[in-house]
Amino acid sequence: MVNTRRKEMQYMDNKMLMGIYDNPDSTYAVTKQLMKEGYDIHDVYTPFAVHGLDRVMGVKRTRLSIAAFVFAMCGVASALTLITYASYIDWPMNIGGKPSLIGPDYIPITFELGILFTAFGMVGAFFVVNRMFWGRNTDVIDVRVTDDRFVIAVNIHENKTNVKALEGIFVSGGALEVRERIKEI
Amino acid sequence: MSYESPIRETLVTGGKTYADVTNDILRPLEQKATKSWWIGFTLSALVLALWIGATTYTVLVGLGAWGINKTVGWAFDITNFVFWVGIGHAGTLISAVLLLFRQKWRMSINRSAEAMTIFAVICAASFILSHMGRPWMAYWPVPLPNAFGSLWVNFNSPLVWDVFAISTYFSVSLVFWYIGLIPDIASIRDRATTKVRKFVYNFFSMGWNGSTRTWHRYEMISLILAGISTPLVLSVHSIVSMDFATSLVPGWHTTIFPPYFVAGAIFSGFGMVLTLLVVGRVVLKQENYITMGHLDAMCRIVMLTGSMVGLAYITEFFVAAYSGVEYEQYAFINRAFGPYWWSYWTMMTCNLIAPQVFWIKWARSTPWFIFLMSIVVNIGMWFERFVIIVTSLHRDFIPSSWSMYTPTIVEVSILIGSFGLFFTLYFLFCRYLPTINMAEIKSIIPTHHADHGHGQAAHGEHAKKGDAVHG
Numbered sequence: 001m002v003n004t005r006r007k008e009m010q011y012m013d014n015k016m017l018m019g020i021y022d023n024p025d026s027t028y029a030v031t032k033q034l035m036k037e038g039y040d041i042h043d044v045y046t047p048f049a050v051h052g053l054d055r056v057m058g059v060k061r062t063r064l065s066i067a068a069f070v071f072a073m074c075g076v077a078s079a080l081t082l083i084t085y086a087s088y089i090d091w092p093m094n095i096g097g098k099p100s101l102i103g104p105d106y107i108p109i110t111f112e113l114g115i116l117f118t119a120f121g122m123v124g125a126f127f128v129v130n131r132m133f134w135g136r137n138t139d140v141i142d143v144r145v146t147d148d149r150f151v152i153a154v155n156i157h158e159n160k161t162n163v164k165a166l167e168g169i170f171v172s173g174g175a176l177e178v179r180e181r182i183k184e185i
Numbered sequence: 186m187s188y189e190s191p192i193r194e195t196l197v198t199g200g201k202t203y204a205d206v207t208n209d210i211l212r213p214l215e216q217k218a219t220k221s222w223w224i225g226f227t228l229s230a231l232v233l234a235l236w237i238g239a240t241t242y243t244v245l246v247g248l249g250a251w252g253i254n255k256t257v258g259w260a261f262d263i264t265n266f267v268f269w270v271g272i273g274h275a276g277t278l279i280s281a282v283l284l285l286f287r288q289k290w291r292m293s294i295n296r297s298a299e300a301m302t303i304f305a306v307i308c309a310a311s312f313i314l315s316h317m318g319r320p321w322m323a324y325w326p327v328p329l330p331n332a333f334g335s336l337w338v339n340f341n342s343p344l345v346w347d348v349f350a351i352s353t354y355f356s357v358s359l360v361f362w363y364i365g366l367i368p369d370i371a372s373i374r375d376r377a378t379t380k381v382r383k384f385v386y387n388f389f390s391m392g393w394n395g396s397t398r399t400w401h402r403y404e405m406i407s408l409i410l411a412g413i414s415t416p417l418v419l420s421v422h423s424i425v426s427m428d429f430a431t432s433l434v435p436g437w438h439t440t441i442f443p444p445y446f447v448a449g450a451i452f453s454g455f456g457m458v459l460t461l462l463v464v465g466r467v468v469l470k471q472e473n474y475i476t477m478g479h480l481d482a483m484c485r486i487v488m489l490t491g492s493m494v495g496l497a498y499i500t501e502f503f504v505a506a507y508s509g510v511e512y513e514q515y516a517f518i519n520r521a522f523g524p525y526w527w528s529y530w531t532m533m534t535c536n537l538i539a540p541q542v543f544w545i546k547w548a549r550s551t552p553w554f555i556f557l558m559s560i561v562v563n564i565g566m567w568f569e570r571f572v573i574i575v576t577s578l579h580r581d582f583i584p585s586s587w588s589m590y591t592p593t594i595v596e597v598s599i600l601i602g603s604f605g606l607f608f609t610l611y612f613l614f615c616r617y618l619p620t621i622n623m624a625e626i627k628s629i630i631p632t633h634h635a636d637h638g639h640g641q642a643a644h645g646e647h648a649k650k651g652d653a654v655h656g
Contacts, residue, residue: 022203043396043397043398044396044397045394045395045396045397046395046397046400047203047368047372047395047624047627048368048400048624048625048627048628049400049401049403049404049624049628050397050400050628051628053397053400054397054398054400054401057397059397059398059401062401062402062405064402064405064406064409065405065409068406068409068413072413082328083340086328086337086338086340087337087339087340087341090337091336091337093336093337093339095339095341098341102341105340105341106340108343108346108349108350108420108424109340109345109346109349111416111420112346112349112350112353112417112420113349113353115353115357115413115414115416115417116353116356116357118409118413119356119357119360119361119410119413120356120360122406122409122410123360123364123406123410126402126403126406127391129402130399130402131392132367132391132392132393133391133392134388134389134391135387135388136391136392137387137392138390138392138393138394139394140375140394140395141394141395143375143376144375145375145394145395146368146371146372146374146375146393146395147203147204147207147372147375147376148202148203148204148207148627
């Protein structure tokens, strides 16, 4: 008996209501209204990056840019360590009597490795934070979302979320379709 | 979603909706391969076979199979290398530099230009490998410890810088290209009808779901990748130019080389992009995405960079005369009036004089003429590298070692064959991946096309409120 109840609660808490749109402008306007009225927006799914939507949803600025800088510095440090070790510490080469610790000649490789580390490090970090990896099977919210539909998914909390009012906002905002869906855990 | 200027022409014509974009761009992938695709692919594969044959012969016999000699040690190999690397610069330039400058017309052409970049760099790398003579020792320029008897590589040498530059450029371009492809691969996945398609595209889509949180991070990394790719493009061809410029050979030893090579690379890259797209837009029925406006913009860039390259040619000549160094002066006189005069004047005609026709509106708006001009640019830029390399080397400091260079049939086969390698890869790309970035194109088509409920007035109202306007 208790078990069933818990299952039911879990089920209730796993539900989302989705409004499906065909237009980024109405998606944007409805998202803005929902945020203002305090609904718990799970996420908004779009076929392309709708500028400003992230800001309205209250998505915090990603720290990937900081990660990129850290990776860049790692690349620069690795390059300088490698070159200095190889051509100054381990085996200084005498080329026409020139000094083997030369600043300007080290710049190209240092620069290239800085770029290489930034690109691979940052893109790797991007995959990690999005939990993206080759072969991942994702539960796509609606297959049309990679084509021409925009989906706003709002979490439904039992006894807290006014589903009727939410549906009203979706429909008056121009939703083509409103339906319920169980969230994947 | 984007602000629509009442004056500017729209970048995508034909009143396309979002679904139209997906259907149009995925049509070549989802339908059976057309006859023209099969013809093109088969021809390219045959030419590729020539490349495989000639390269294998070179590896088996050694560099004696080529026409190079003691005086002209670099000839067709490095000419072809620099030619292909130069072509490989337009892709990243279009997607990175034009992204930073917010040039939205790039969105229709960046995907195929980046693909072109990657395939061209593969061609370029193949010449580096084969010119070594012993390609199984290709790992020697990599800094490995002293375990097999030789020293570390010489970090002061531009040839070692080049190893780092080209490999970084190739891998970063590949990453940039793949990142741009992920949302589109997800689109193909969600429309896939067969099991194999679904599996393969699902594998490479990495679980993309179109979430706004993901898009937010995606936009950030795209911007940073563009930011770091811009100096990367410039650095790579600067370093390629230093392979020559840091030597003591008259005609190579000039400080103008880095900017001159970079301008030349953009010039030849856009030449090749035009060659591919003028045909591709018709064959793939993408005239509404790659419009005459796009061709016009690219022609202007060709004209600008062609003029920059031409200015560099003249500057080189002037500096040689002004320097008072007789070796330097002789190198340039010999280029223009020596035994290889024909290659010099081909270069001058194709690169400096020919692109000037793009001042005329007719030239920029006639596809067959643009196609013709793009071939002329490709030929001119190949000859530029030939002139720089062969004419500078063939008459060196000691007249007793002067010699002439004639390519053998093997070298010519490798050059022709490399086009087979390039086009085979390009045809496969057209068949299995979307040639236009759908996710980006959808963001620039006017919203009201997709908006059935409201007219343009309603959209204008949104824009006035300052909601979600970007540009």
